[in-house]
Amino acid sequence: MDKRSFTEAQSLLEDIKRGDERSLNNWYKQTRPAFIRWGVKNYDCTEDEVIEVFQKAFTVLYFNVRDGKLTEMSSSLETYLLGIGKRLFLEHFRRRAKAGVSLDQLPDTAALDTDYIDKESRNHRQQSAAKLLAQLGETCRQILILYYFRKFSMEAIAEEMEYKNDKVAKKKKYECLKRLRDMVDEKGYSMDDFM
Amino acid sequence: METLSQIEQYLTGEMPEAEKAAFEAAMQQDEHLRQEVEAYRDIIAGIELAGEDAFEAKLQSWESQIQAENKVQNTTVRKLFSPAVSLVMAAAVVLLLTFIFVFKPFGDAGDPFQQAFQPYPDEITLMGGGDGTFDQQKANQAMGLYNQQKYTEALPLLEELAGANPDIPVLALYEGIAALQTGVFEKAQQSFHALDNTSYAFQGEWYNILTELKKGDYDAPALQSALSRIAKSDTHPYQKEAEKLLKKWPAD
Incomplete structure (x- = not known):
């Protein structure tokens, strides 16, 4: 090259x-x-x-x-x-x-x-979390995607989402993660939803 | 929140080794903690899965957009080359020619062609292979000359290859670029227009504009309009290049 x-x-x-x-x-x-x-x-x-x-x-x-x-x-x-x-x-x-x-x-x-590519191996709870993420609200969805999927640092997330600093962003991320967990426990889809 | 922070550190591999051993020992003792870790492992995997799905959906939307544009482009090209429209176009060209030399929009801003021209990268040598009917040796020779910018020597070989392999449109692109750089403009534009119905239509369009620039007798408003259209398109691969060229264009 x-x-x-x-x-x-x-x-x-x-x-x-x-x-x-x-x-x-x-x-x-x-x-x-x-x-x-x-x-x-x-x-x-x-x-x-x-x-x-x-x-x-x-x-x-x-x-x-x-x-x-x-x-x-x-x-x-x-x-x-x-x-x-x-x-x-x-x-x-x-x-x-x-x-x-x-x-x-x-x-x-x-x-x-x-x-x-091997999506067949994803279990029920993982698929529920993926589906419920959209219902979590745009801010939470964005922060969780930025951190866990796009692998942004907390500093980069704070900048992207205009939080005061990385600590604020981190606190928000934990709140969102916990909310998603609660939603999965409460609303978790049945297997039929994925068939 | 403290436990969640620990669970997350453990799952994302960010927990220090010393703490990790203690955390794993705690999980052995505490069934609730173990279940929490498993639950969050799935939640995080679910978020990643949603990201993957969104990424794939994005690719699919780009693909649909490209296919829709190709369809429109093909239809437009067919319409453009219908006999009636060809007559109108011929008349328009005569009119446009009267404006030639009147507009020199770049003025002294330098040679726009030299600033914008980049030879299209060599896909032939990179791809290699072939189905037995393709003369790879000749292709390597032609592309070797092309890569060394020995366009005069490359041109006859590329003409031969493009003629023998109409199913490989990129050869017409290289043929056109070699003709363009050799100053055989009519031949160059013929080659670029041959790409109209192929997956190299964008490239053909771009190098056709560059040919107009190099010829120098271009109709400025028409060229500017073509560049504006490309610059505004989110899907044209030469969008940035068109933007750059337009920036060099002095305001009226």
Whole structure:
């Protein structure tokens, strides 16, 4: 990677980590056509199937960056995305993959975490909490998502939500977490709600 | 709140090792505490699940938006190239040509083309592979020259590749860019227009604008209007670039 590409990749990495939606959206649009072409050509899939894999690969990459599993770029982010895509294709379409696919130059993605896709394993209480979060009120929903999903620090949350300081934000977060817990205990959905 | 703070520290892995051992010992002794930890483990996992769902929904909405835009774009292109409209367009072009050279909106602000032009990144070499019918060796040679900005030498190879592989639209994009940089503007614009109905339509549109800029005989209001449209679009990949170009455009 040349110096400019490296700087751009690092900057994109920072944007993704921050959850900068505009950057993410731009990158989605920029990488999508190439990914579709690559998938259709190499894995004998329909465009819709490739788009599905592209979205999963995009999500895995986002989570890996967010969780600090990808901090330094030794190749371009596009190459990482293709590496994840390759693994997902091989998992889902192994039998249909064409022979002679020469993608050996892609990074080893064996260590990439794709557990998020396995939603079947989520238990009833987890699914109740996910559903009830929307009923908790926007402030609480936002603070809990920022902390537990987007991995913001309490200082960053205080700034984002205009609290006086991180202590105030932290206190609010505990209140929201406890309220969600109480709601799950009181209203917890039955299994039928998820069928 | 103190216990909740401890539970959370334990679940998020932020509890110091020494405290962790004591906390685990306490859980062994205290069934209520153990149940509380399990409950909050699920609650936190549920919040993460909601975040994942929201993220996936966001991707889906971007996807729907792209597909809707492509549909509109395709329809527009078909309409634009209907015979009747082509005649009207031809007449409009004659009229517009009378304004050529009248507007030079960038004045002395520098060469806008040089400031805006970036060669489209090499996807061909990166993607590799092929289904056996694609001449990868020739593609590597062409893209090698393209990457070294040896556009004159790359152009004939890219023309050949694009002609032989109409199912790989990105080749027409590289062909157009090589033609643009070689000064074969008509050929460049032909290649970019060939992308209208493909997933590279945005790229074709952008490089077509750059071709107009490089030619220098552009119709300023029309170009400005095209850039404004891109700058206002939340889904156009060249939105930021269009914004930058417009900033350099002096106010009337």
